[in-house]
Amino acid sequence: MPARIRLQRHGKKAKPFYHIVVSDARAPRDGKFIEKLGTYNPLSHPPLVEVDIENAVFWLQKGAQPTDTVRSILSHTGVLYKKHLLEGVSKGAFDQNEAEKRFQLWLEEKASKMQGKKEALIQRAKEEKVKKNQAEAQMREARAQKNKPEKEEVIAQELNEAESSEIVIATQADEEKIAQ
Incomplete structure (x- = not known):
């Protein structure tokens, strides 16, 4: 079952509000999902994004593919950077503490x-x-x-x-x- 990280639309007509979810790629956009990772409100300025970083990194490491919009959101929130740092830890480039320091500095x-x-x-x-x-x-x-x-x-x-x-x-x- 290929997993996708994508947006699930909620909100009123002309007032979108999205949930960032992990779902089966074959499921409809607003249908069943495996896990909710966060929310995205594009109407606020700057857009309001709340993401559970640990769960998002977990799903990315498991092979879940984000959509283009979600990839952009995850990049802005630092999820992709944290995944990159954890890959460096697994390859032995630096230790877990160094990765956390770098991530906190970036945040x-x-x-x-x-x-x-x-x-x-x-x-x-x-x-x-x-x-x-x-x-x-x-x-x-x-x-x-x-x-x-x-x-x-x-x-x-x-x-x-x-x-x-x-x-x-x-x-x-x-x-x-x-x-x-």
């Missing part, structure tokens, strides 16, 4: 790179928000400048009307004083 470097990327994404989002706010402020200012002459004309007309009405009222009051 720390990967975590620091991911943290840097997350901080860069957050910084870029803040900068885009500031630019958007500045653009909106410029748009409001442009609209205000466009509407300002019209408002000034309306105010000037109202002042002229008010002055003319005051003059008319004053002349009427003068006429009444003269008439008395």
